[in-house]
Amino acid sequence: MSAPIRLPKRKQTKLPDTWDLSSLFPTEGDWEKAFQRFEKRIAGYAKFPGTLRHSASAIAACLKFDTGCSRLAERLGTYAFLKTTEDQTDGPSQRMYGRFQHVAMRASEAASFLRPEILGIPVTQWKRFLADPILKQYRLVLERLRRYKKHTLGKREEELLAMQGEMAEAAGHAFRQLHDADLKFGFVKDEKGRQVELGNATLAQFLTSPKRSVRKSAFHQYYAQFSAHENTLAATLGGSIQKDVYHARSRGYENCLRAALFPDNVPQAVYDGLIAAVRENLPSVHRYYDVRRRKMKLREIHHYDTYVPILSEEQTRHSWNQATRLVLDSLVPLGDEYVEVLERGLRGRWCDRYPNEGKQSGAFSCGSFDGDPYILMNYKPEVLDDVFTLTHEAGHSMHSYFSAKHQPFLHYDYTIFVAEVASTFNEQLLSRHLMERAKDDRQRAFLINREIDATRGTIIRQTMFAEFEKITHQMAECGEPLTVQAFKAVYRKLLESYFGPGFTIDEILDLECFRIPHFYRAFYVYKYATGLSAAIALSQRVLEGGGAELRDYLGFLKGGCSQDPLDLLRSAGVDMESPQPVETALARFGELVDELDTLI
Numbered sequence: 385m386s387a388p389i390r391l392p393k394r395k396q397t398k399l400p401d402t403w404d405l406s407s408l409f410p411t412e413g414d415w416e417k418a419f420q421r422f423e424k425r426i427a428g429y430a431k432f433p434g435t436l437r438h439s440a441s442a443i444a445a446c447l448k449f450d451t452g453c454s455r456l457a458e459r460l461g462t463y464a465f466l467k468t469t470e471d472q473t474d475g476p477s478q479r480m481y482g483r484f485q486h487v488a489m490r491a492s493e494a495a496s497f498l499r500p501e502i503l504g505i506p507v508t509q510w511k512r513f514l515a516d517p518i519l520k521q522y523r524l525v526l527e528r529l530r531r532y533k534k535h536t537l538g539k540r541e542e543e544l545l546a547m548q549g550e551m552a553e554a555a556g557h558a559f560r561q562l563h564d565a566d567l568k569f570g571f572v573k574d575e576k577g578r579q580v581e582l583g584n585a586t587l588a589q590f591l592t593s594p595k596r597s598v599r600k601s602a603f604h605q606y607y608a609q610f611s612a613h614e615n616t617l618a619a620t621l622g623g624s625i626q627k628d629v630y631h632a633r634s635r636g637y638e639n640c641l642r643a644a645l646f647p648d649n650v651p652q653a654v655y656d657g658l659i660a661a662v663r664e665n666l667p668s669v670h671r672y673y674d675v676r677r678r679k680m681k682l683r684e685i686h687h688y689d690t691y692v693p694i695l696s697e698e699q700t701r702h703s704w705n706q707a708t709r710l711v712l713d714s715l716v717p718l719g720d721e722y723v724e725v726l727e728r729g730l731r732g733r734w735c736d737r738y739p740n741e742g743k744q745s746g747a748f749s750c751g752s753f754d755g756d757p758y759i760l761m762n763y764k765p766e767v768l769d770d771v772f773t774l775t776h777e778a779g780h781s782m783h784s785y786f787s788a789k790h791q792p793f794l795h796y797d798y799t800i801f802v803a804e805v806a807s808t809f810n811e812q813l814l815s816r817h818l819m820e821r822a823k824d825d826r827q828r829a830f831l832i833n834r835e836i837d838a839t840r841g842t843i844i845r846q847t848m849f850a851e852f853e854k855i856t857h858q859m860a861e862c863g864e865p866l867t868v869q870a871f872k873a874v875y876r877k878l879l880e881s882y883f884g885p886g887f888t889i890d891e892i893l894d895l896e897c898f899r900i901p902h903f904y905r906a907f908y909v910y911k912y913a914t915g916l917s918a919a920i921a922l923s924q925r926v927l928e929g930g931g932a933e934l935r936d937y938l939g940f941l942k943g944g945c946s947q948d949p950l951d952l953l954r955s956a957g958v959d960m961e962s963p964q965p966v967e968t969a970l971a972r973f974g975e976l977v978d979e980l981d982t983l984i
Contacts, residue, residue: 391741394471404733408463408755429494436501440516447522462752471742503533535635555623556904567609572602591691603688610895617898622866624904640857644907648801649948661966662847668974670884675981684888695830711775714817735759749777751784779810787944801949804915812923829983842916848882850910920969921958
């Protein structure tokens with residue numbers, strides 16, 4: 385019997401395959417010196433409380449000091465966090481990050497006077513202060529802060545709300561403990577006859593099995609555990625929704641949805657428009673399920689038939705250098721600077737490339753104002769999706785690069801609403817690049833199937849989730865009991881609408897509403913759908929346009945948070961307050977479904 389293949393220890397990883405964090409701090413000793421400076425600076429906040437209503441110059445002095453602290457804290461926190469991800473069993477790195485978090489919390493407490501004092505300045509006096517040139521560089525930050533005035537309570541009420549922080553997270557914490565630790569799903573025999581443990585991490589593996597009996601068995605065995613705990617799960621989800629209702633009402637928002645949209649200054653029409661546009665285009669989605677059913681030679685199509693590729697994956701292998709070349713070639717339409725900077729990063733040491741023992745799983749981009757926009761990968765040469773992950777994270781990193789280069793510290797950090805645009809834009813370019821170079825119809829069909837499923841998972845599925853969140857929160861706001869039966873009834877109607885009349889919906893699938901972690905961060909998932917919709921529309925605009933369209937898109941990447949998210953996207957060439965971007969994305973979806981039907 386051959387010896388098992390083990391991951392290398394961190395110290396065995398080749399240096400060129402790891403990131404170089406010296407753009408943040410040359411050594412850990414330099415980090416320690418900066419950390420001590422940061423810790424000492426916290427005392428400097430003490431001279432500012434009670435002064436802000438005196439003059440614009442007093443506000444400017446306080447904000448200058450606070451900005452300096454925040455910028456240093458970002459460098460320290462980014463470095464310490466990245467060190468923990470290299471090997472999560474490394475005690476010194478964990479201690480470094482823990483020390484930073486403790487001191488950062490002290491800094492936050494010391495600065496906590498700033499917001500209520502600014503909000504407490506009378507309107508007439510505030511307008512006079514804001515007109516003073518000394519506050520020019522802080523004007524946008526201050527205007528955004530003052531937006532919260534009507535939703536900010538008195539000092540004692542704010543203290544009471546803050547004290548409820550841990551209590552407010554109790555429902556979500558209970559769900560995570562049940563979902564991630566207590567639920568046990570047993571073992572399933574895979575297509576090779578091996579007994580493999582079923583769990584949250586391995587469910588996707590089973591649902592992509594080419595053997596239908598494996599998929600079906602895993603699906604029913606998995607959801608049987610949710611059926612056994614449905615009352616507990618309904619109570620935790622209901623508790624999370626009631627928390628949202630309480631906080632929205634206590635702060636004077638019209639409803640939970642408007643409270644969630646307020647920070648990004650997004651009107652509810654965007655949320656409602658997304659749902660309406662997707663519903664209008666559901667016939668294309670239903671047609672795809674029928675194509676999938678026919679091409680897989682199934683009498684009935686079930687949920688467990690929707691994740692496995694219709695065609696078995698083409699055998700492909702891309703070394704890191706080959707993947708880098710593929711990504712860079714696909715991004716040529718974004719211009720020389722974009723490609724040259726990214727090439728230096730990917731071929732240099734922006735990336736921590738391969739798995740090692742103890743390394744954080746998955747992938748992410750971590751940009752900061754003063755350091756390189758680092759990328760953590762667990763790259764596997766034989767997995768095509770890892771090439772797409774690389775270009776996705778590279779999109780985030782180049783967004784960070786351009787924003788930090790063209791914006792001051794206060795305005796460089798873009799919001800989640802726009803973050804997914806830059807990353808999925810790159811995925812669109814890579815997908816089109818690969819399709820254009822497909823060696824035959826089978827390979828092109830495989831790539832089309834992949835893009836269809838990515839769009840379905842990101843736009844269609846997340847919009848269904850967004851509609852579920854809206855309906856269930858409205859029920860709570862109207863005083864309707866959030867029972868097991870109520871949740872399942874709402875979800876069943878949505879499943880019937882989104883999957884269509886030709887789809888066989890297993891009764892147990894109603895329980896899916898109890899296993900989505902994002903439901904405990906309500907009104908977040910819609911951003912995935914709007915992000916990909918904008919990316920598809922913008923990528924078509926850039927590819928079919930000229931210099932002006934490219935400048936618009938690069939201007940968006942350079943914008944950071946210097947404008948509200950909708951205004952940034954509007955300047956790039958898409959208006960998310962209209963249904964057009966979603967309709968453009970779903971029109972492409974329909975075209976791909978038609979082509980797939982003819983190719984296989």
